[in-house]
Amino acid sequence: MAESVLHVENVTMQFGGVVAVNNLSMDIYEGEIVALIGPNGAGKTTAFNCITGVYEPTNGKVEFCGKTIVENHPQGKMKKLYAGDSKELYPHVVSHTPDYITKMGIARTFQNIRLFKSMTVFDNVLTAMHLRKTSNVFSATFRLNRKEELAQREKTLELLKIVGLDELKDELATSLPYGKQRRLEIARALATDPKLLLLDEPAAGMNPQETEELTAFIREIRAQFGLTIFLIEHHMNLVMDISDRIYVIDFGRQIAAGVPAEIQNDQRVIDAYLGVDEDG
Amino acid sequence: MQGLLPYVINGISAGGQYALIAIGYTLVYGILRLINFAHGDVFMVAGLIMVYASASLPMVLAIPLVLILTALLGFVIERAAYKPLRSAPRMSLMVSAIGVSYLIQNLAFYLTGGLPQPVTNPIPWVSDMITVFGAQTKRVTLVTPVLTILLVAVLVWLTKKTKIGMAMRAASKDFETAQLMGIKINSVISFTFVIGSFLAAVGALLYFTNYPNVAITSGGMPGLKAFVAAVFGGIGSIPGAVVGAFIIGLCEELIKGIGYSTFSDAFTFVILIVVLCVKPTGLFGEKATDKV
Amino acid sequence: MKKNNKRESIIIAVILLVVLAVAFYLDAKLPSYHIAIKVIKKAAVYSLVAVSMNLLNGFTGLFSLGQAGFMLLGAYAYAVLSIPVDKRAGVYQYFNGGIVKFSLPEVFSGILGQNVGSVVGMIVALMIGGLIAALVAYLIGLPVLRLKSDYLAIATLGFAEIVRAFFQWNALGPLTNGSNLLKSYPDLGGASSYLILIGLFIAIILLLVNSTYGRAFKAIRDDEIAAEAMGINLAHHKRLAFIISSFFAGVGGGMLAMYMGTVQALSFKSTMTYEILLIVVIGGIGSITGSVITSFLYIASLEWLLRGLDSGEFLGIQAPGLFKNGFRMAVVSVIIMCVVLFFRKGIMGDRELSDLLKSKKHTSKGGARNG
Numbered sequence: 001m002a003e004s005v006l007h008v009e010n011v012t013m014q015f016g017g018v019v020a021v022n023n024l025s026m027d028i029y030e031g032e033i034v035a036l037i038g039p040n041g042a043g044k045t046t047a048f049n050c051i052t053g054v055y056e057p058t059n060g061k062v063e064f065c066g067k068t069i070v071e072n073h074p075q076g077k078m079k080k081l082y083a084g085d086s087k088e089l090y091p092h093v094v095s096h097t098p099d100y101i102t103k104m105g106i107a108r109t110f111q112n113i114r115l116f117k118s119m120t121v122f123d124n125v126l127t128a129m130h131l132r133k134t135s136n137v138f139s140a141t142f143r144l145n146r147k148e149e150l151a152q153r154e155k156t157l158e159l160l161k162i163v164g165l166d167e168l169k170d171e172l173a174t175s176l177p178y179g180k181q182r183r184l185e186i187a188r189a190l191a192t193d194p195k196l197l198l199l200d201e202p203a204a205g206m207n208p209q210e211t212e213e214l215t216a217f218i219r220e221i222r223a224q225f226g227l228t229i230f231l232i233e234h235h236m237n238l239v240m241d242i243s244d245r246i247y248v249i250d251f252g253r254q255i256a257a258g259v260p261a262e263i264q265n266d267q268r269v270i271d272a273y274l275g276v277d278e279d280g
Numbered sequence: 281m282q283g284l285l286p287y288v289i290n291g292i293s294a295g296g297q298y299a300l301i302a303i304g305y306t307l308v309y310g311i312l313r314l315i316n317f318a319h320g321d322v323f324m325v326a327g328l329i330m331v332y333a334s335a336s337l338p339m340v341l342a343i344p345l346v347l348i349l350t351a352l353l354g355f356v357i358e359r360a361a362y363k364p365l366r367s368a369p370r371m372s373l374m375v376s377a378i379g380v381s382y383l384i385q386n387l388a389f390y391l392t393g394g395l396p397q398p399v400t401n402p403i404p405w406v407s408d409m410i411t412v413f414g415a416q417t418k419r420v421t422l423v424t425p426v427l428t429i430l431l432v433a434v435l436v437w438l439t440k441k442t443k444i445g446m447a448m449r450a451a452s453k454d455f456e457t458a459q460l461m462g463i464k465i466n467s468v469i470s471f472t473f474v475i476g477s478f479l480a481a482v483g484a485l486l487y488f489t490n491y492p493n494v495a496i497t498s499g500g501m502p503g504l505k506a507f508v509a510a511v512f513g514g515i516g517s518i519p520g521a522v523v524g525a526f527i528i529g530l531c532e533e534l535i536k537g538i539g540y541s542t543f544s545d546a547f548t549f550v551i552l553i554v555v556l557c558v559k560p561t562g563l564f565g566e567k568a569t570d571k572v
Numbered sequence: 573m574k575k576n577n578k579r580e581s582i583i584i585a586v587i588l589l590v591v592l593a594v595a596f597y598l599d600a601k602l603p604s605y606h607i608a609i610k611v612i613k614k615a616a617v618y619s620l621v622a623v624s625m626n627l628l629n630g631f632t633g634l635f636s637l638g639q640a641g642f643m644l645l646g647a648y649a650y651a652v653l654s655i656p657v658d659k660r661a662g663v664y665q666y667f668n669g670g671i672v673k674f675s676l677p678e679v680f681s682g683i684l685g686q687n688v689g690s691v692v693g694m695i696v697a698l699m700i701g702g703l704i705a706a707l708v709a710y711l712i713g714l715p716v717l718r719l720k721s722d723y724l725a726i727a728t729l730g731f732a733e734i735v736r737a738f739f740q741w742n743a744l745g746p747l748t749n750g751s752n753l754l755k756s757y758p759d760l761g762g763a764s765s766y767l768i769l770i771g772l773f774i775a776i777i778l779l780l781v782n783s784t785y786g787r788a789f790k791a792i793r794d795d796e797i798a799a800e801a802m803g804i805n806l807a808h809h810k811r812l813a814f815i816i817s818s819f820f821a822g823v824g825g826g827m828l829a830m831y832m833g834t835v836q837a838l839s840f841k842s843t844m845t846y847e848i849l850l851i852v853v854i855g856g857i858g859s860i861t862g863s864v865i866t867s868f869l870y871i872a873s874l875e876w877l878l879r880g881l882d883s884g885e886f887l888g889i890q891a892p893g894l895f896k897n898g899f900r901m902a903v904v905s906v907i908i909m910c911v912v913l914f915f916r917k918g919i920m921g922d923r924e925l926s927d928l929l930k931s932k933k934h935t936s937k938g939g940a941r942n943g
Contacts, residue, residue, distance in 0.1 A: 052801065102803035114798035116791050118858070118922065127787040131803025137812060140783040141776060149784065192803050315722050317846075364913055370721060371635055372916055375853050378846045379912045383905040385843075390898035500842070504729070511726065546737030549730030556727050557715040 003030050003065070005196050005228045006051070006106075011060035011070075012084040013046050013252075020046040021057070022252035023084050028196070033222060033229045035243040037236075037263075039272055043252040044232045045111055048198055052108050053098040059087050061094075065195065068094050069101055103131050107194035109185040111201045111232075115173040121184055122169040125156045128191035156191065162224065163187040163217070179210045183217070190225060197221075199231040203238050211235055215242050240264065248272065286415040287537035288530065289422075293490075295529025296424035300483030301506035302513075302521040303435065304354075304476025310452035310516035311472055314373050318357055318380035320503015321388075322477050326350040326484035327494035328388060334401040343403070347481045354477025355470055363466065388496040396495035399488055407489045420489045425526075427486070431479060432522050439518070444471055452516060501545060505532070508552045514565025523563065527551075580929045587925075592767055599762035607876055610831075612763040615871035616770045617827045622851045622863040623774050624820035629849070630858040630922075631781055632813040633793030634717070635725045637845050641732030642705040642818040643825030644840040648739060649701030650826030651754040651835045652747065654694055659756040664749055671746040676700075677758055694760055695769070698826040705822025706815045708735075713814045717807065729842055739837035748837070755834040766827070773820060778860055780816065789813050790858075854911045854918050862920030874904060 006028040013021040021043040028034045036044050050057040050070065058078050062070040071094040074082035102108075116124050129152045135145035143149075160166040163183050168176060173184060182202055189197055202218070203211045215238050222229055233239050239246065240260045248256040248263060250272040256263055263269055301323055308316045329349050333342035361380045365373050406420040439445035447468045450458040459465045487502065488494055509528045513520025528548055535544045555562060598608055621643060628634050653676045655663055664670035677693030684692055716727040738744070740751040748754075760766065780786055788809050791799040800806050829835040851870055855862030880886035881900040889895075911918065 054797070054801075097805065097807075098800040099803045099805045102801060108801055110798065110801075114795045114801075116794040116798065118790060118794050119787075123787060127784075127791045127799075127804075128802040130784050130788045130791075133784050135784065137780070137785050137816075140785050141780040143779065143783075145784070152784075188802065313722070315726060361909065361913065365916075368916060371629075371857075372912070374635070374722060374725065375849065376909075376912050378849060379905070379909045382843075382846055382850065383902075383909050386898065386901040386905045390896075390902040393896070394898055504733070504842075507726065508730070511723070542741050543737055546734040549733050552730045553716065553727050553734075556719055556723055560719060560723060 004028070004063075005030050005032075005065055006230065007061075007063040008047075008051065009061045009063070010084075010086045010089065011047070011050055011057045011062065012082075013043070013050050013055055014058040014078065014082060014084070017081060017083075019083055020252050021050060021249075023086070024060070024249065024252070024254055026247055026254075026257075028228060028230055030228055031222070031226070032244045033218065033231070033242055035239045035246045036230065036232050036249065037234070037239055037246060038249040038255075042249045042272075044249065045200055046252075047249070048108065048200055048232065051101075052106060052198065053096050053101040056095050058082060059084055059090060061090055064101075064104055064106060067104070068092075069096060069104060069106075070094055099131065102192055102194075105193070105195040106198065107189035107192045107196075108198040109182070109189055109200055109202060111204065113178075113181050113185055115181060115185060115188070117172075117174045119173055120170050121160065121165055121173050121176065122156060124173045124184060124188050125159055125191045126152060128188045129155065129193075131192055159187050159191055162221070163190075178205055179214075182206070182214075186217075186221070190221065194227065196228045196230065199229065199233075201232055201234060203233055203235045206235075208237075211238050214238065218242060284534065284537045285413055286417065287533040289412060289415060289417060291530035291533030292526065293421040293424045293486075293529070294533060295526035296428035297483045297487045298502065298506045298509050298529050299428050299522045299525035300431065300479045300486075301502060302510040302525045303432070303518060304480050305507045306510040306513070306515055306518060306521040307448070307472045307476050309510065311448065311455070311469055312362065312373065313370060314362065314377060315507065316476075317374070317377040317503075318361075318384060319476065319480060320499035320501075320506070321381050321384040322350060322353055322357070322499070323480040323484050323487075323503060324494065324496065324499030325353060325384060325388065326477075326481040327488040327498060328392065328397060330485060330488060331397045331399055331494055334403075339401075339403060343485065346485065347478055350481035350484070351474045351478045354473040354480075358470055358473040363469075385496050392496065394496070396493035396498075398493045399491060402489050403485065406486070418490060420486055424486045427482070428522070431482065432518065435475070435479075436518060438475075444468065448472060505545075505548050508548050511552060512555050512562055514562030517562070517564040520562055520564035580926050583929055584925055588771070592764060592771075595762075595764040595767050599764050604762060609763045611872050611875050613766045613831050614828075614875065615868040616763075616766045617824055617831055618848070618851065618867040618871055619864040620770045620773055620827065621821055621824035622848050622855065622867050623777055623860050624817045624824060625848050626852045626855075626858070626860060626863045627777055627781065627789075627820070628813055628817040629852060631786065631793060632789040632810065633796075634810060634813065635721050636728040636814070636817075637725045637842065637849070638712075638728030638732045638818075639821050639848055640840040640842060640844040641728075641735040642709065642821035643828060643844070644732075644735055644739060644837060645705040645708060646698070646701035646822030646825030647829035647835045647840070648748060648754070648837070649704050649822070650694075650697045650829050651757050653697040653700060654757045655754065656756065656758070663754060663756055664746070666752065667745040667749060670749065690758060691760065694758060694830075698823050701826040702819040702823040705825070706819040709815045709818030710811065713811050717810045717814060729845070732840070732842060732845065736837050736840055751836070751838065753834045753836050754829075757829070759830050759833065760827075766831075770827070773823060774860065774864065777816075777820065781860065785809070785812070793858075850908050850912075854908065856918030856920035856922060858922035859918070859920035859924060861923070861925045862918055866919060870904075874900065878903065 004027050008024060008026040011021055011024045012019065024047060036047065038044055049055040051062055057070060057072055058074050059072060061068060071090050071092050073087050073090045116127060133148060135148060139145050157166060160169055163186065165180060165184055165187065176184060203214050206214060218229060221227060243260055245259055246263045247254060248269050255268045255272055256266045301319065304319050305316060308314055326346055330346045333345050357380055361376050362373060365376055406423050408419050409416060410419050439449055447463045450463055451465060451468050505528055506525060509524035510521045512528065513524030531551065532544045532548055535547050595612060602609055621639065625639050628636050652672055656675050656678060661669040676697045677690035680693035681689035683689060712731050716724060719727055739748045742750045788804045791804055792806060792809055796806060851866045852863050855866035878900045881895050881903055882897050884890060884892040884895050886895055
């Protein structure tokens with residue numbers, strides 16, 4: 001078995017009395033493409049936010065390549081309100097800001113595209129390399145980091161060629177068509193040099209042809225950059241086509257996990273998506 | 281303690297005046313998320329109008345005229361300087377407010393010739409000297425907190441029970457949804473500015489009774505302090521603004537009382553920074569979160 | 573592209589040299605109290621302060637209104653450190669000559685000779701002013717930089733008011749002269765020396781803005797959440813921008829003190845911050861060129877071109893009833909409001925001089941944005 005890249009253990013995210021993610025445990029292994037699916041409001045993006053440090057989960061632990069990046073147990077007001085279990089298991093508190101987690105090697109894209117809107121395509125990608133710089137503010141201001149800057153610029157151009165945006169590099173990022181903006185977001189995430197890439201609904205708003213292109217593109221970058229990919233998606237064709245394994249959650253809880261063929265025939269998954277007739 | 285008593289009385293009075301200004305800030309912030317930097321200057325203009333009106337008109341006409349003209353000024357400012365920026369970023373709106381403040385001060389400078397206008401005809405009765413617990417003061421010191429509480433009670437009733445008040449609350453909860461629900465957002469906003477300016481005018485009438493003159497910069501400090509009071513109480517909350525204003529007023533007078541007059545203004549801002557850092561949403565404010 | 577860059581650089585260099593040559597010429601021909609020289613000096617100082625504010629408000633998206641406070645720190649530091657020793661008894665007449673018993677320009681004159689030494693001393697005093705402002709920015713930044721947009725604005729505005737009160741405190745009199753004037757300190761020289769020094773500072777800011785750190789600042793302005801997700805540490809970079817901006821505000825404050833000849837805490841009011849903010853906005857938020865051009869336009873109109881509006885005659889029109897004291901400022905503030913409301917991008921938008929010089933094809937970047 002390959003090494004576990006991302007290990008999520010009993011993660012619970014509770015906002016006041018609302019449990020958005022409930023006791024979620026997952027493992028993602030090196031080189032896999034894993035999908036997280038579930039009906040709207042199931043807690044998928046919240047799970048992403050817990051992993052990337054945007055939210056501090058109420059309870060649970062996340063490990064990345066064997067290192068604990070997030071760990072928490074209910075504190076303060078939450079001690080009383082907490083509705084989940086296994087809170088004794090996590091005595092430590094490990095909390096990092098999102099930028100630190102990105103530096104460790106987890107990059108992400110956003111459900112509602114968040115590009116740097118005043119910047120060109122080129123600068124969007126170049127800016128994402130800021131975290132790997134070795135210069136400080138003085139050496140950068142007085143151009144003592146020329147070598148590094150040039151290397152970053154070259155790498156940016158290379159990345160843009162790979163994603164097919166090199167001809168548009170001087171355009172404003174927000175002037176690109178929607179599908180290309182999504183690609184640019186992926187390129188920007190790749191520029192942070194990640195091991196694990198989290199994609200939050202990368203095919204949202206795409207037509208079938210664009211979705212197909214995206215599927216090929218995700219496979220391609222996995223091979224080229226040696227990535228592990230974890231994605232949230234609603235396009236079932238893409239999910240079933242691309243995923244090695246799938247986790248399904250509903251109301252924050254995992255209801256199924258397995259390879260695409262298993263998930264397609266899982267009664268609980270079908271119920272969650274189509275609804276169950278309570279009386280029947 | 282006896283020595284501090286006049287300061288306590290003055291503090292409560294100052295608190296009442298700040299409260300009347302602070303409500304204007306808090307109402308506007310609630311709906312537009314805008315620090316209306318021009319509000320302090322509206323307050324100053326009310327003082328100026330009073331000086332001019334009371335010089336040529338009988339008091340029974342002068343006072344309503346001040347209230348009406350100031351409310352009108354609030355309305356005009358909103359329509360001219362904030363309405364065109366409805367969809368602009370918040371920073372543009374704030375810059376516009378600063379621009380309006382700058383404009384009002386400069387226009388006032390031009391019209392008054394840059395000289396502080398002496399308050400020659402203070403409002404009778406409230407400006408009489410009285411003795412409270414052995415301390416000499418003007419009657420306005422006692423009238424202010426009472427009138428403030430009364431007006432706030434009316435305002436709270438207005439926002440809770442009337443249709444326009446409910447529309448105001450809806451708009452401050454969620455601007456866009458309120459609009460979709462058929463609330464005429466522009467008239468609600470105008471109404472908010474009218475109320476805010478009206479109360480500032482009342483505040484100005486009381487405030488300048490205690491002062492020998494109205495200068496073009498007279499609005500700046502009380503304005504800023506009232507804003508601090510609004511933040512302190514939790515911006516967007518009317519009771520919060522009132523409580524905050526009384527606390528600020530008292531603190532500032534007590535600082536004077538113990539002999540640090542230089543710091544009476546600065547102390548307000550120390551309170552501000554401490555409150556913002558400890559509880560950024562103020563005493564009664566609600567928490568807002570960004571969606572990722 | 574490369575070739576184009578070179579051509580732009582040459583044009584910009586020529587423009588700057590011409591400006592400098594004019595300044596040298598004016599310095600040589602006109603007396604130092606001539607209005608043209610005063611305007612250039614004051615406008616140069618305002619440029620620096622406006623650019624430093626733009627770095628924070630325009631490039632990093634932090635809405636700070638503490639500018640006057642940091643300027644005050646720099647102004648006082650410069651004045652206190654460079655008043656000649658034999659004049660201190662007169663300046664600090666109520667405080668026994670003050671507690672600072674040396675003057676940096678004099679100290680350096682002793683080492684490096686009269687002319688070079690006093691200039692070096694003045695520059696060192698300016699730098700110390702900047703560093704003090706930067707240090708205070710670091711300290712005040714720890715709590716306030718966690719605040720969001722308008723709360724940050726009001727907290728920094730409050731900070732500036734606190735500083736102002738603090739410097740007027742009598743107990744600090746031996747250092748700050750309480751609420752009295754500080755004066756008799758030396759001035760750097762004519763218009764050309766101001767332009768050279770300030771040009772240098774602005775060039776440094778320009779280099780910073782175009783470096784990897786500048787990109788990180790812009791990323792924070794555009795989208796904090798995305799910037800953080802791309803590995804940019806928000807707290808660190810915001811603090812950095814705040815400190816650097818305050819450093820230059822402090823230096824600018826020192827130079828303002830130099831230009832004015834006297835300094836008093838009373839004059840560093842929030843109105844001063846507003847004035848600078850409006851210059852930044854009119855020049856274009858995020859454009860250094862815009863801030864500089866607007867500073868010169870603003871100061872030149874206010875101090876010189878529109879003088880007549882206050883004194884009865886303007887453009888040959890005589891109307892003493894209308895053109896009286898204060899009319900000039902009223903007109904200027906109406907113009908400002910028009911720009912704020914109807915030309916929201918300001919004079920330059922977020923473009924720089926170099927963007928304007930690029931050929932049509934390349935300016936499509938700016939065009940697309942305005943469209």
